[in-house]
Amino acid sequence: MATDLTSALNAYRAAAGQAAQAAGGAQPADETAGQKFTELVQGALETTNTSLVQAEQLTASAAVGDAELVDVVTAVAAAEVQLETVIAVRDEVIRAYNDILKMPI
Template sequence: MIDAIKTIGAALSSATESTTNATSSAASMASQALGSTSPAGQSFSEVFSGMASEMSNSLRSAETSSIAGISGKANTREVIDAVMSAEQSLQTAIAIRDKIVTAYLEIARTPI
């Protein structure tokens, strides 16, 4: 699953996006919503690539903590915190994906 997320992040980072005011605005809003600060020159694809990378790291950390908890090397609280953080990251990614799909469908329905 983590490899699939990395693939999405790589696809987003390799995608070329035109830099417009709307794109910069959307990127800054997404960055502010996640609590991170981004330079004004950062593109839309770079923001989402960074978000996918952070989510991947969160999931990997949760997996590592879970394995350590099963083997008795980590306490329960650490495992729960890591898993809850990964779940929140995944829920955020799903919500963003749903919004992007909804926007795409709305654009596809627009008459030319």
């Protein structure tokens, strides 16, 4: 999933640069800003993955009686919120990318 999102972000950045150049010879967006955004998204994905793994481990621990149910519910809820946030960001990036593809050249 992380690779697909990174590819989409890179394609979005390239399309935005091409659209800007075609519109009036403007220079493409700063390359380092695009890299920082990609790193930000990758960090969010890694944090979400860690949260999901932790929730899964707590669930397994609770199944054998080693963890409190309150801790499991809290971890699962936090992981769910993070995952929904990542999905929402992904959907917006894809929507923006599709909007760029629809722009006349």
